[in-house]
Amino acid sequence: MQGWFSILIMIALGAGFALVWSCCTNVLGPRHPTAEKSAPYECGMPRRRATLANGKSVKFYLVAMIFLLFDIEVAFLYPWAMALRDLGWYGFVEVVLFFAMLLAGYMYVWRKGALDWGQ
Numbered sequence: 539m540q541g542w543f544s545i546l547i548m549i550a551l552g553a554g555f556a557l558v559w560s561c562c563t564n565v566l567g568p569r570h571p572t573a574e575k576s577a578p579y580e581c582g583m584p585r586r587r588a589t590l591a592n593g594k595s596v597k598f599y600l601v602a603m604i605f606l607l608f609d610i611e612v613a614f615l616y617p618w619a620m621a622l623r624d625l626g627w628y629g630f631v632e633v634v635l636f637f638a639m640l641l642a643g644y645m646y647v648w649r650k651g652a653l654d655w656g657q
Contacts, residue, residue: 600652601652601653604647604652604653607643608640608643608644611636611640614636615633618632618633
């Protein structure tokens with residue numbers, strides 16, 4: 539129980555530190571609102587194209603979803619690497635098929651133009 543108690547103390551200290559400094563910045567920080575500061579901010583560039591209600595383009599969300607899909611798929615490699623000796627050649631063939639499917643998905647997304655950053 540003593541090990542858990544020290545972890546709880548660290549969590550409480552971290553949360554308390556964050557809460558105190560968040561309150562201090564709200565109370566002590568300068569407030570000089572201007573029209574320029576209140577304008578939507580998107581990557582330091584003025585808005586020139588159609589965007590969603592929150593200011594981000596649809597392309598941003600498409601790339602974000604594709605990144606998450608491929609990133610989560612890579613997370614499945616860790617358990618495979620830990621069990622590689624037990625799986626043998628069967629496990630190796632399975633991961634090669636897994637990568638082939640990932641590559642096919644990546645090529646599909648690329649051919650559809652979802653990764654085209656020029657527009």
